[in-house]
Amino acid sequence: MLSAASGLALGLSLIVAIGAQNAFVLRQGLRGEHVAAVVAVCAVSDAVLIAAGVAGTGALLERLPWFVPVVRWGGGAFLLGYALLAARRALRPSGALRVEGASARQGLRAVLATCLALTWLNPHVYLDTVVLLGSVAGGHEERRWWFGAGAVLGSVVWFTALGAGARLLRPLFARPRAWQVLDGGIAVVMVLIAVSLVRHA
Incomplete structure (x- = not known):
C-alpha cells in the first residue's frame, strides 16, 4: 500500500500542473460536451502510458534519441494550431459562446x-509518465505494479x-467575457508549451 500511495502522490504531482x-x-x-468520453480517453491513455513506463519502456525510449525530438516538433506544431483556434474564439466569441x-x-x-492528439502528441507525456514515473517505479522492485496502480488511480x-x-464554474461562464478570458488563457498556455517543446527539440 505504501508503494501505491507513492504512485498516487507522484502521479497527481505530474498531472495536476496546467497543460x-x-x-x-x-x-x-464547462461546455458539458462529451465529458465522460473525454475523461475516459485521458484516464485510459494515462493508464497505458503508466503501464508502459512500469514495464520498462522508458529505458527503451532513452535508447532512441531521435524519437523525442520528432514528437517535440510534431507536438509543438499541433499546439500552435490549437492556440490559434483558441485565440480566434477569444477574439470572435459570438459563435463560440452559443454552447446551448x-x-x-x-x-x-x-x-x-x-x-x-493533445494526449499522445505531447512529449511531456512520454518524458514524465513513461520515463520519469517508470524509473521511479523501478525503484519499488517487486512492488512496482502497486506503484503504477496508485499512479493510475491518481489520473482517474x-x-x-x-x-x-x-460544472460548478458554469454560473461564472454564463458571461461571454469569462469565455473570452478562458480561451485567451488557453491560447497563451498552448503557445508557451509549444515554444518550450520546440526550443528543447
Whole structure:
C-alpha cells in the first residue's frame, strides 16, 4: 500500500500542473460536451502510458534519441494550431459562446480526435509518465505494479474531478467575457508549451 500511495502522490504531482490536456478537459466540462468520453480517453491513455513506463519502456525510449525530438516538433506544431483556434474564439466569441445550441456543439469524433492528439502528441507525456514515473517505479522492485496502480488511480481521480467539477464554474461562464478570458488563457498556455517543446527539440 505504501508503494501505491507513492504512485498516487507522484502521479497527481505530474498531472495536476496546467497543460494542454487539462485545459481541454476543463473546457469540455464547462461546455458539458462529451465529458465522460473525454475523461475516459485521458484516464485510459494515462493508464497505458503508466503501464508502459512500469514495464520498462522508458529505458527503451532513452535508447532512441531521435524519437523525442520528432514528437517535440510534431507536438509543438499541433499546439500552435490549437492556440490559434483558441485565440480566434477569444477574439470572435459570438459563435463560440452559443454552447446551448446544436450548431455550437462539436461531434464526438472531433472531440475525441483532439483529446487523443493533445494526449499522445505531447512529449511531456512520454518524458514524465513513461520515463520519469517508470524509473521511479523501478525503484519499488517487486512492488512496482502497486506503484503504477496508485499512479493510475491518481489520473482517474484527477480527470474525473476536473471534468465533473467544471460544472460548478458554469454560473461564472454564463458571461461571454469569462469565455473570452478562458480561451485567451488557453491560447497563451498552448503557445508557451509549444515554444518550450520546440526550443528543447
